[in-house]
Amino acid sequence: MLFKRLLRDCQQFYRYHSLRPTRAMSTTTTTTTSSPLANTYRQIQVFNYSTNFTEATKIVDKPLIDPGADEILVKNLYVGINATDLNITAGRYFKHDDPPYSLGIEALGQVVKVGNDVSDSYNVGQYLVVKCSKMRAYSEYLYVTKNDGLSVVPEPKPEYVALLGTSGLTAAIGLMESARLQPGETVLVTAAAGGVGHIVVQWALLNRCRVVGLTSTPEKQEFLNRLGCHRVINYKLENLDQVLKKEYPTGIDVIWETIGSPVFEQLFEHLARKGRLINVGATAGYKTVGYAPINIDDFIVKLHYGARTVVGFLVMDYKDKYPIYSKQLSDYYRDNRLTIKVDFGVGSVVGHGLEAIADGIQYLHSGANLGKVIVKL
Helix, strand or coil, X not given: CHHHHHHHHHHHHHHHCCCCCCCCHHHCCEEXXXXXXXXXXXXXXXXXCCCCHHHHEEEEEEECCCCCCCCEEXXXXXXXXXXXXXXXXXXXXXXXXXXXXXXXXXXXXXXXXXXXXXXXXXXXXXXEEEECCCCCCCECEEXXXXXXXXXEECCCCCXXXXXXXXXXXXXXXXXXXXXXXXXXXXXXXXXXXXXXXXXXXXXXXHCCCEEEEEECCHHHHHHHHXXXXXXXXXXXXXXXXXXXXXHCCCCEEEEEEXXXXXXXXHHHCCEEEEEEEEECCCHHHCCCCCCCCCCCCCHHHHHHCCCCEEEECCHHHHHHHHHHHHHHHHHHHHCCCCCCCEECCHHHCCCCCXXXXXXXXXXXXXXXXXXXXXXXX
């Protein structure tokens, strides 16, 4: 048996060594599935800086080989689409190298091979939600390690991408650790029916807060009402400033802001004493200028007078909190206290496979989505 194993390892080494010389096959023992794997897999990479995803990216072939001793090989089944993908293609951030470089924040897949030194917690056949430490999720296969955020899930439901990927963790950690949410506070959520927003709404409700949701269509307004929002403002039909002045004269305790200028400035003026505005993005500018400048007269004075706080939030700065909040999110979902809404695109706008990711991003930025945009591979 030992001779056969050594012979197999040597054959694999010479077969792939010229393609991937940095991985020594002879020092790695893996657990494999019964079905043979292909020799290559496909991955989306950025080749040109652009906010036009199609112009910025290409699909490339990469060698599919055994994982290293500390790696898990995962076959992706679903990937989550995020608004900030256009920041990555534009080279604004999460850019680890000059082009070409990979992208994609999160995926759900099945374990097909496991390196010899990997914890016994991970086994072939399991389903994993992966939150990539280095952006590379837009790929048919992933080589992952303990440095990536890994969550074992019981079945390959796309809802788990939203629950335990960027959206769920951003909502829970952002509200509790950054916004310092307290029961009884009033929370205003922008893009409240979106992938992150609808989880923010529910997390605030679960923490016994009054929730105001901002949205843009009657369908989304109805959805937010069903979730339990105390007030839903359709900003295309109502004057946001007038509504807040009349109905919330003492201001909003926590503002979850994702749109950027000019909404940022408008909402800041309605921040209560000791209120916290948590900025999680600036989606209004992602397709053009990126992060538009914020212009608030007497900004420092207004911060000091009233002890107000403005804080930026990026969930990847809180990796140490992933296990705590992943468990809480999972418990709420298991107990049917948390609804996860996924959106594959209305009327087959978004298809399947890596080629459909560009359509998924365009669909998300059109503002038509209700819940988390997911692409099935």
